[in-house]
Amino acid sequence: MAIIIFLILHWYLSLFFQSVFHHRYAAHNMFTMNKFWERVFYIGCFxxxxSSYISAYAYGLMHRLHHVHTDKAEDPHSPHNDPNPFLMMWVTRNNYIDIHLGKTIIENKYKKNLPEWESFDKIAHNWSVRIIWIIVYILIYAWLATAWWQWLFLPITIIMGSFQGMAINWWAHKFGYENFKMRNTSKNILPFDFVFWGEAYHNNHHKHPTTPNNAIKWFEWDMGFQSMRFLHFLRIIQLKRLTT
Structure with missing residues (x-):
């Protein structure tokens, strides 16, 4: 089932860049890298x-606001404010667009140390480019799909980045277990995170937002942190903290 293999590869590759580059690098500055590698990661995200490409600069701003205003009215992506995951995804999309276009007034203190490649974003963030990507995905499905039901995964492929963000932020503020009592609804979705690259440990992350390793308990495993350790070993990035 080639289309399932494609879907799995797409899921983990997209999640790697969203977790490591957008979340841990852009939003939280857990490591540093030179301009060359930063642009390699930009291209990797694209x-x-x-078709669901998002700007690391705009995402970093949006997620910083999420931590400052968690579960409050100003939170740009919280299930506490929306009755279902699809509405939350739509509200998140609108808040992200407003931030990307500069319509949202944000204090300068939240804009520090954000990666920015404006000329690249103008190309990658263009609707005509998104349509080209959708056509590419349709051609891939036409080539690999062997049954009608496999086409049901096409919408997920098209909105992959947004879908992953919704899945993590919705479930991690709705269901799961807590290692720490917080003044918000953050939870850990999975005891062993083999699905979300370590982002399932959302309660741990809200307790220690600048710690590169989201895993706390002995049974928790943060693949995102392990991948960052490997990139640090290769001297592609420089982790600010090698341990929890």
């Missing part, structure tokens, strides 16, 4: 997110 190639893996495709």
């Amino acid at each position: 190639l893996t997110q495709g």
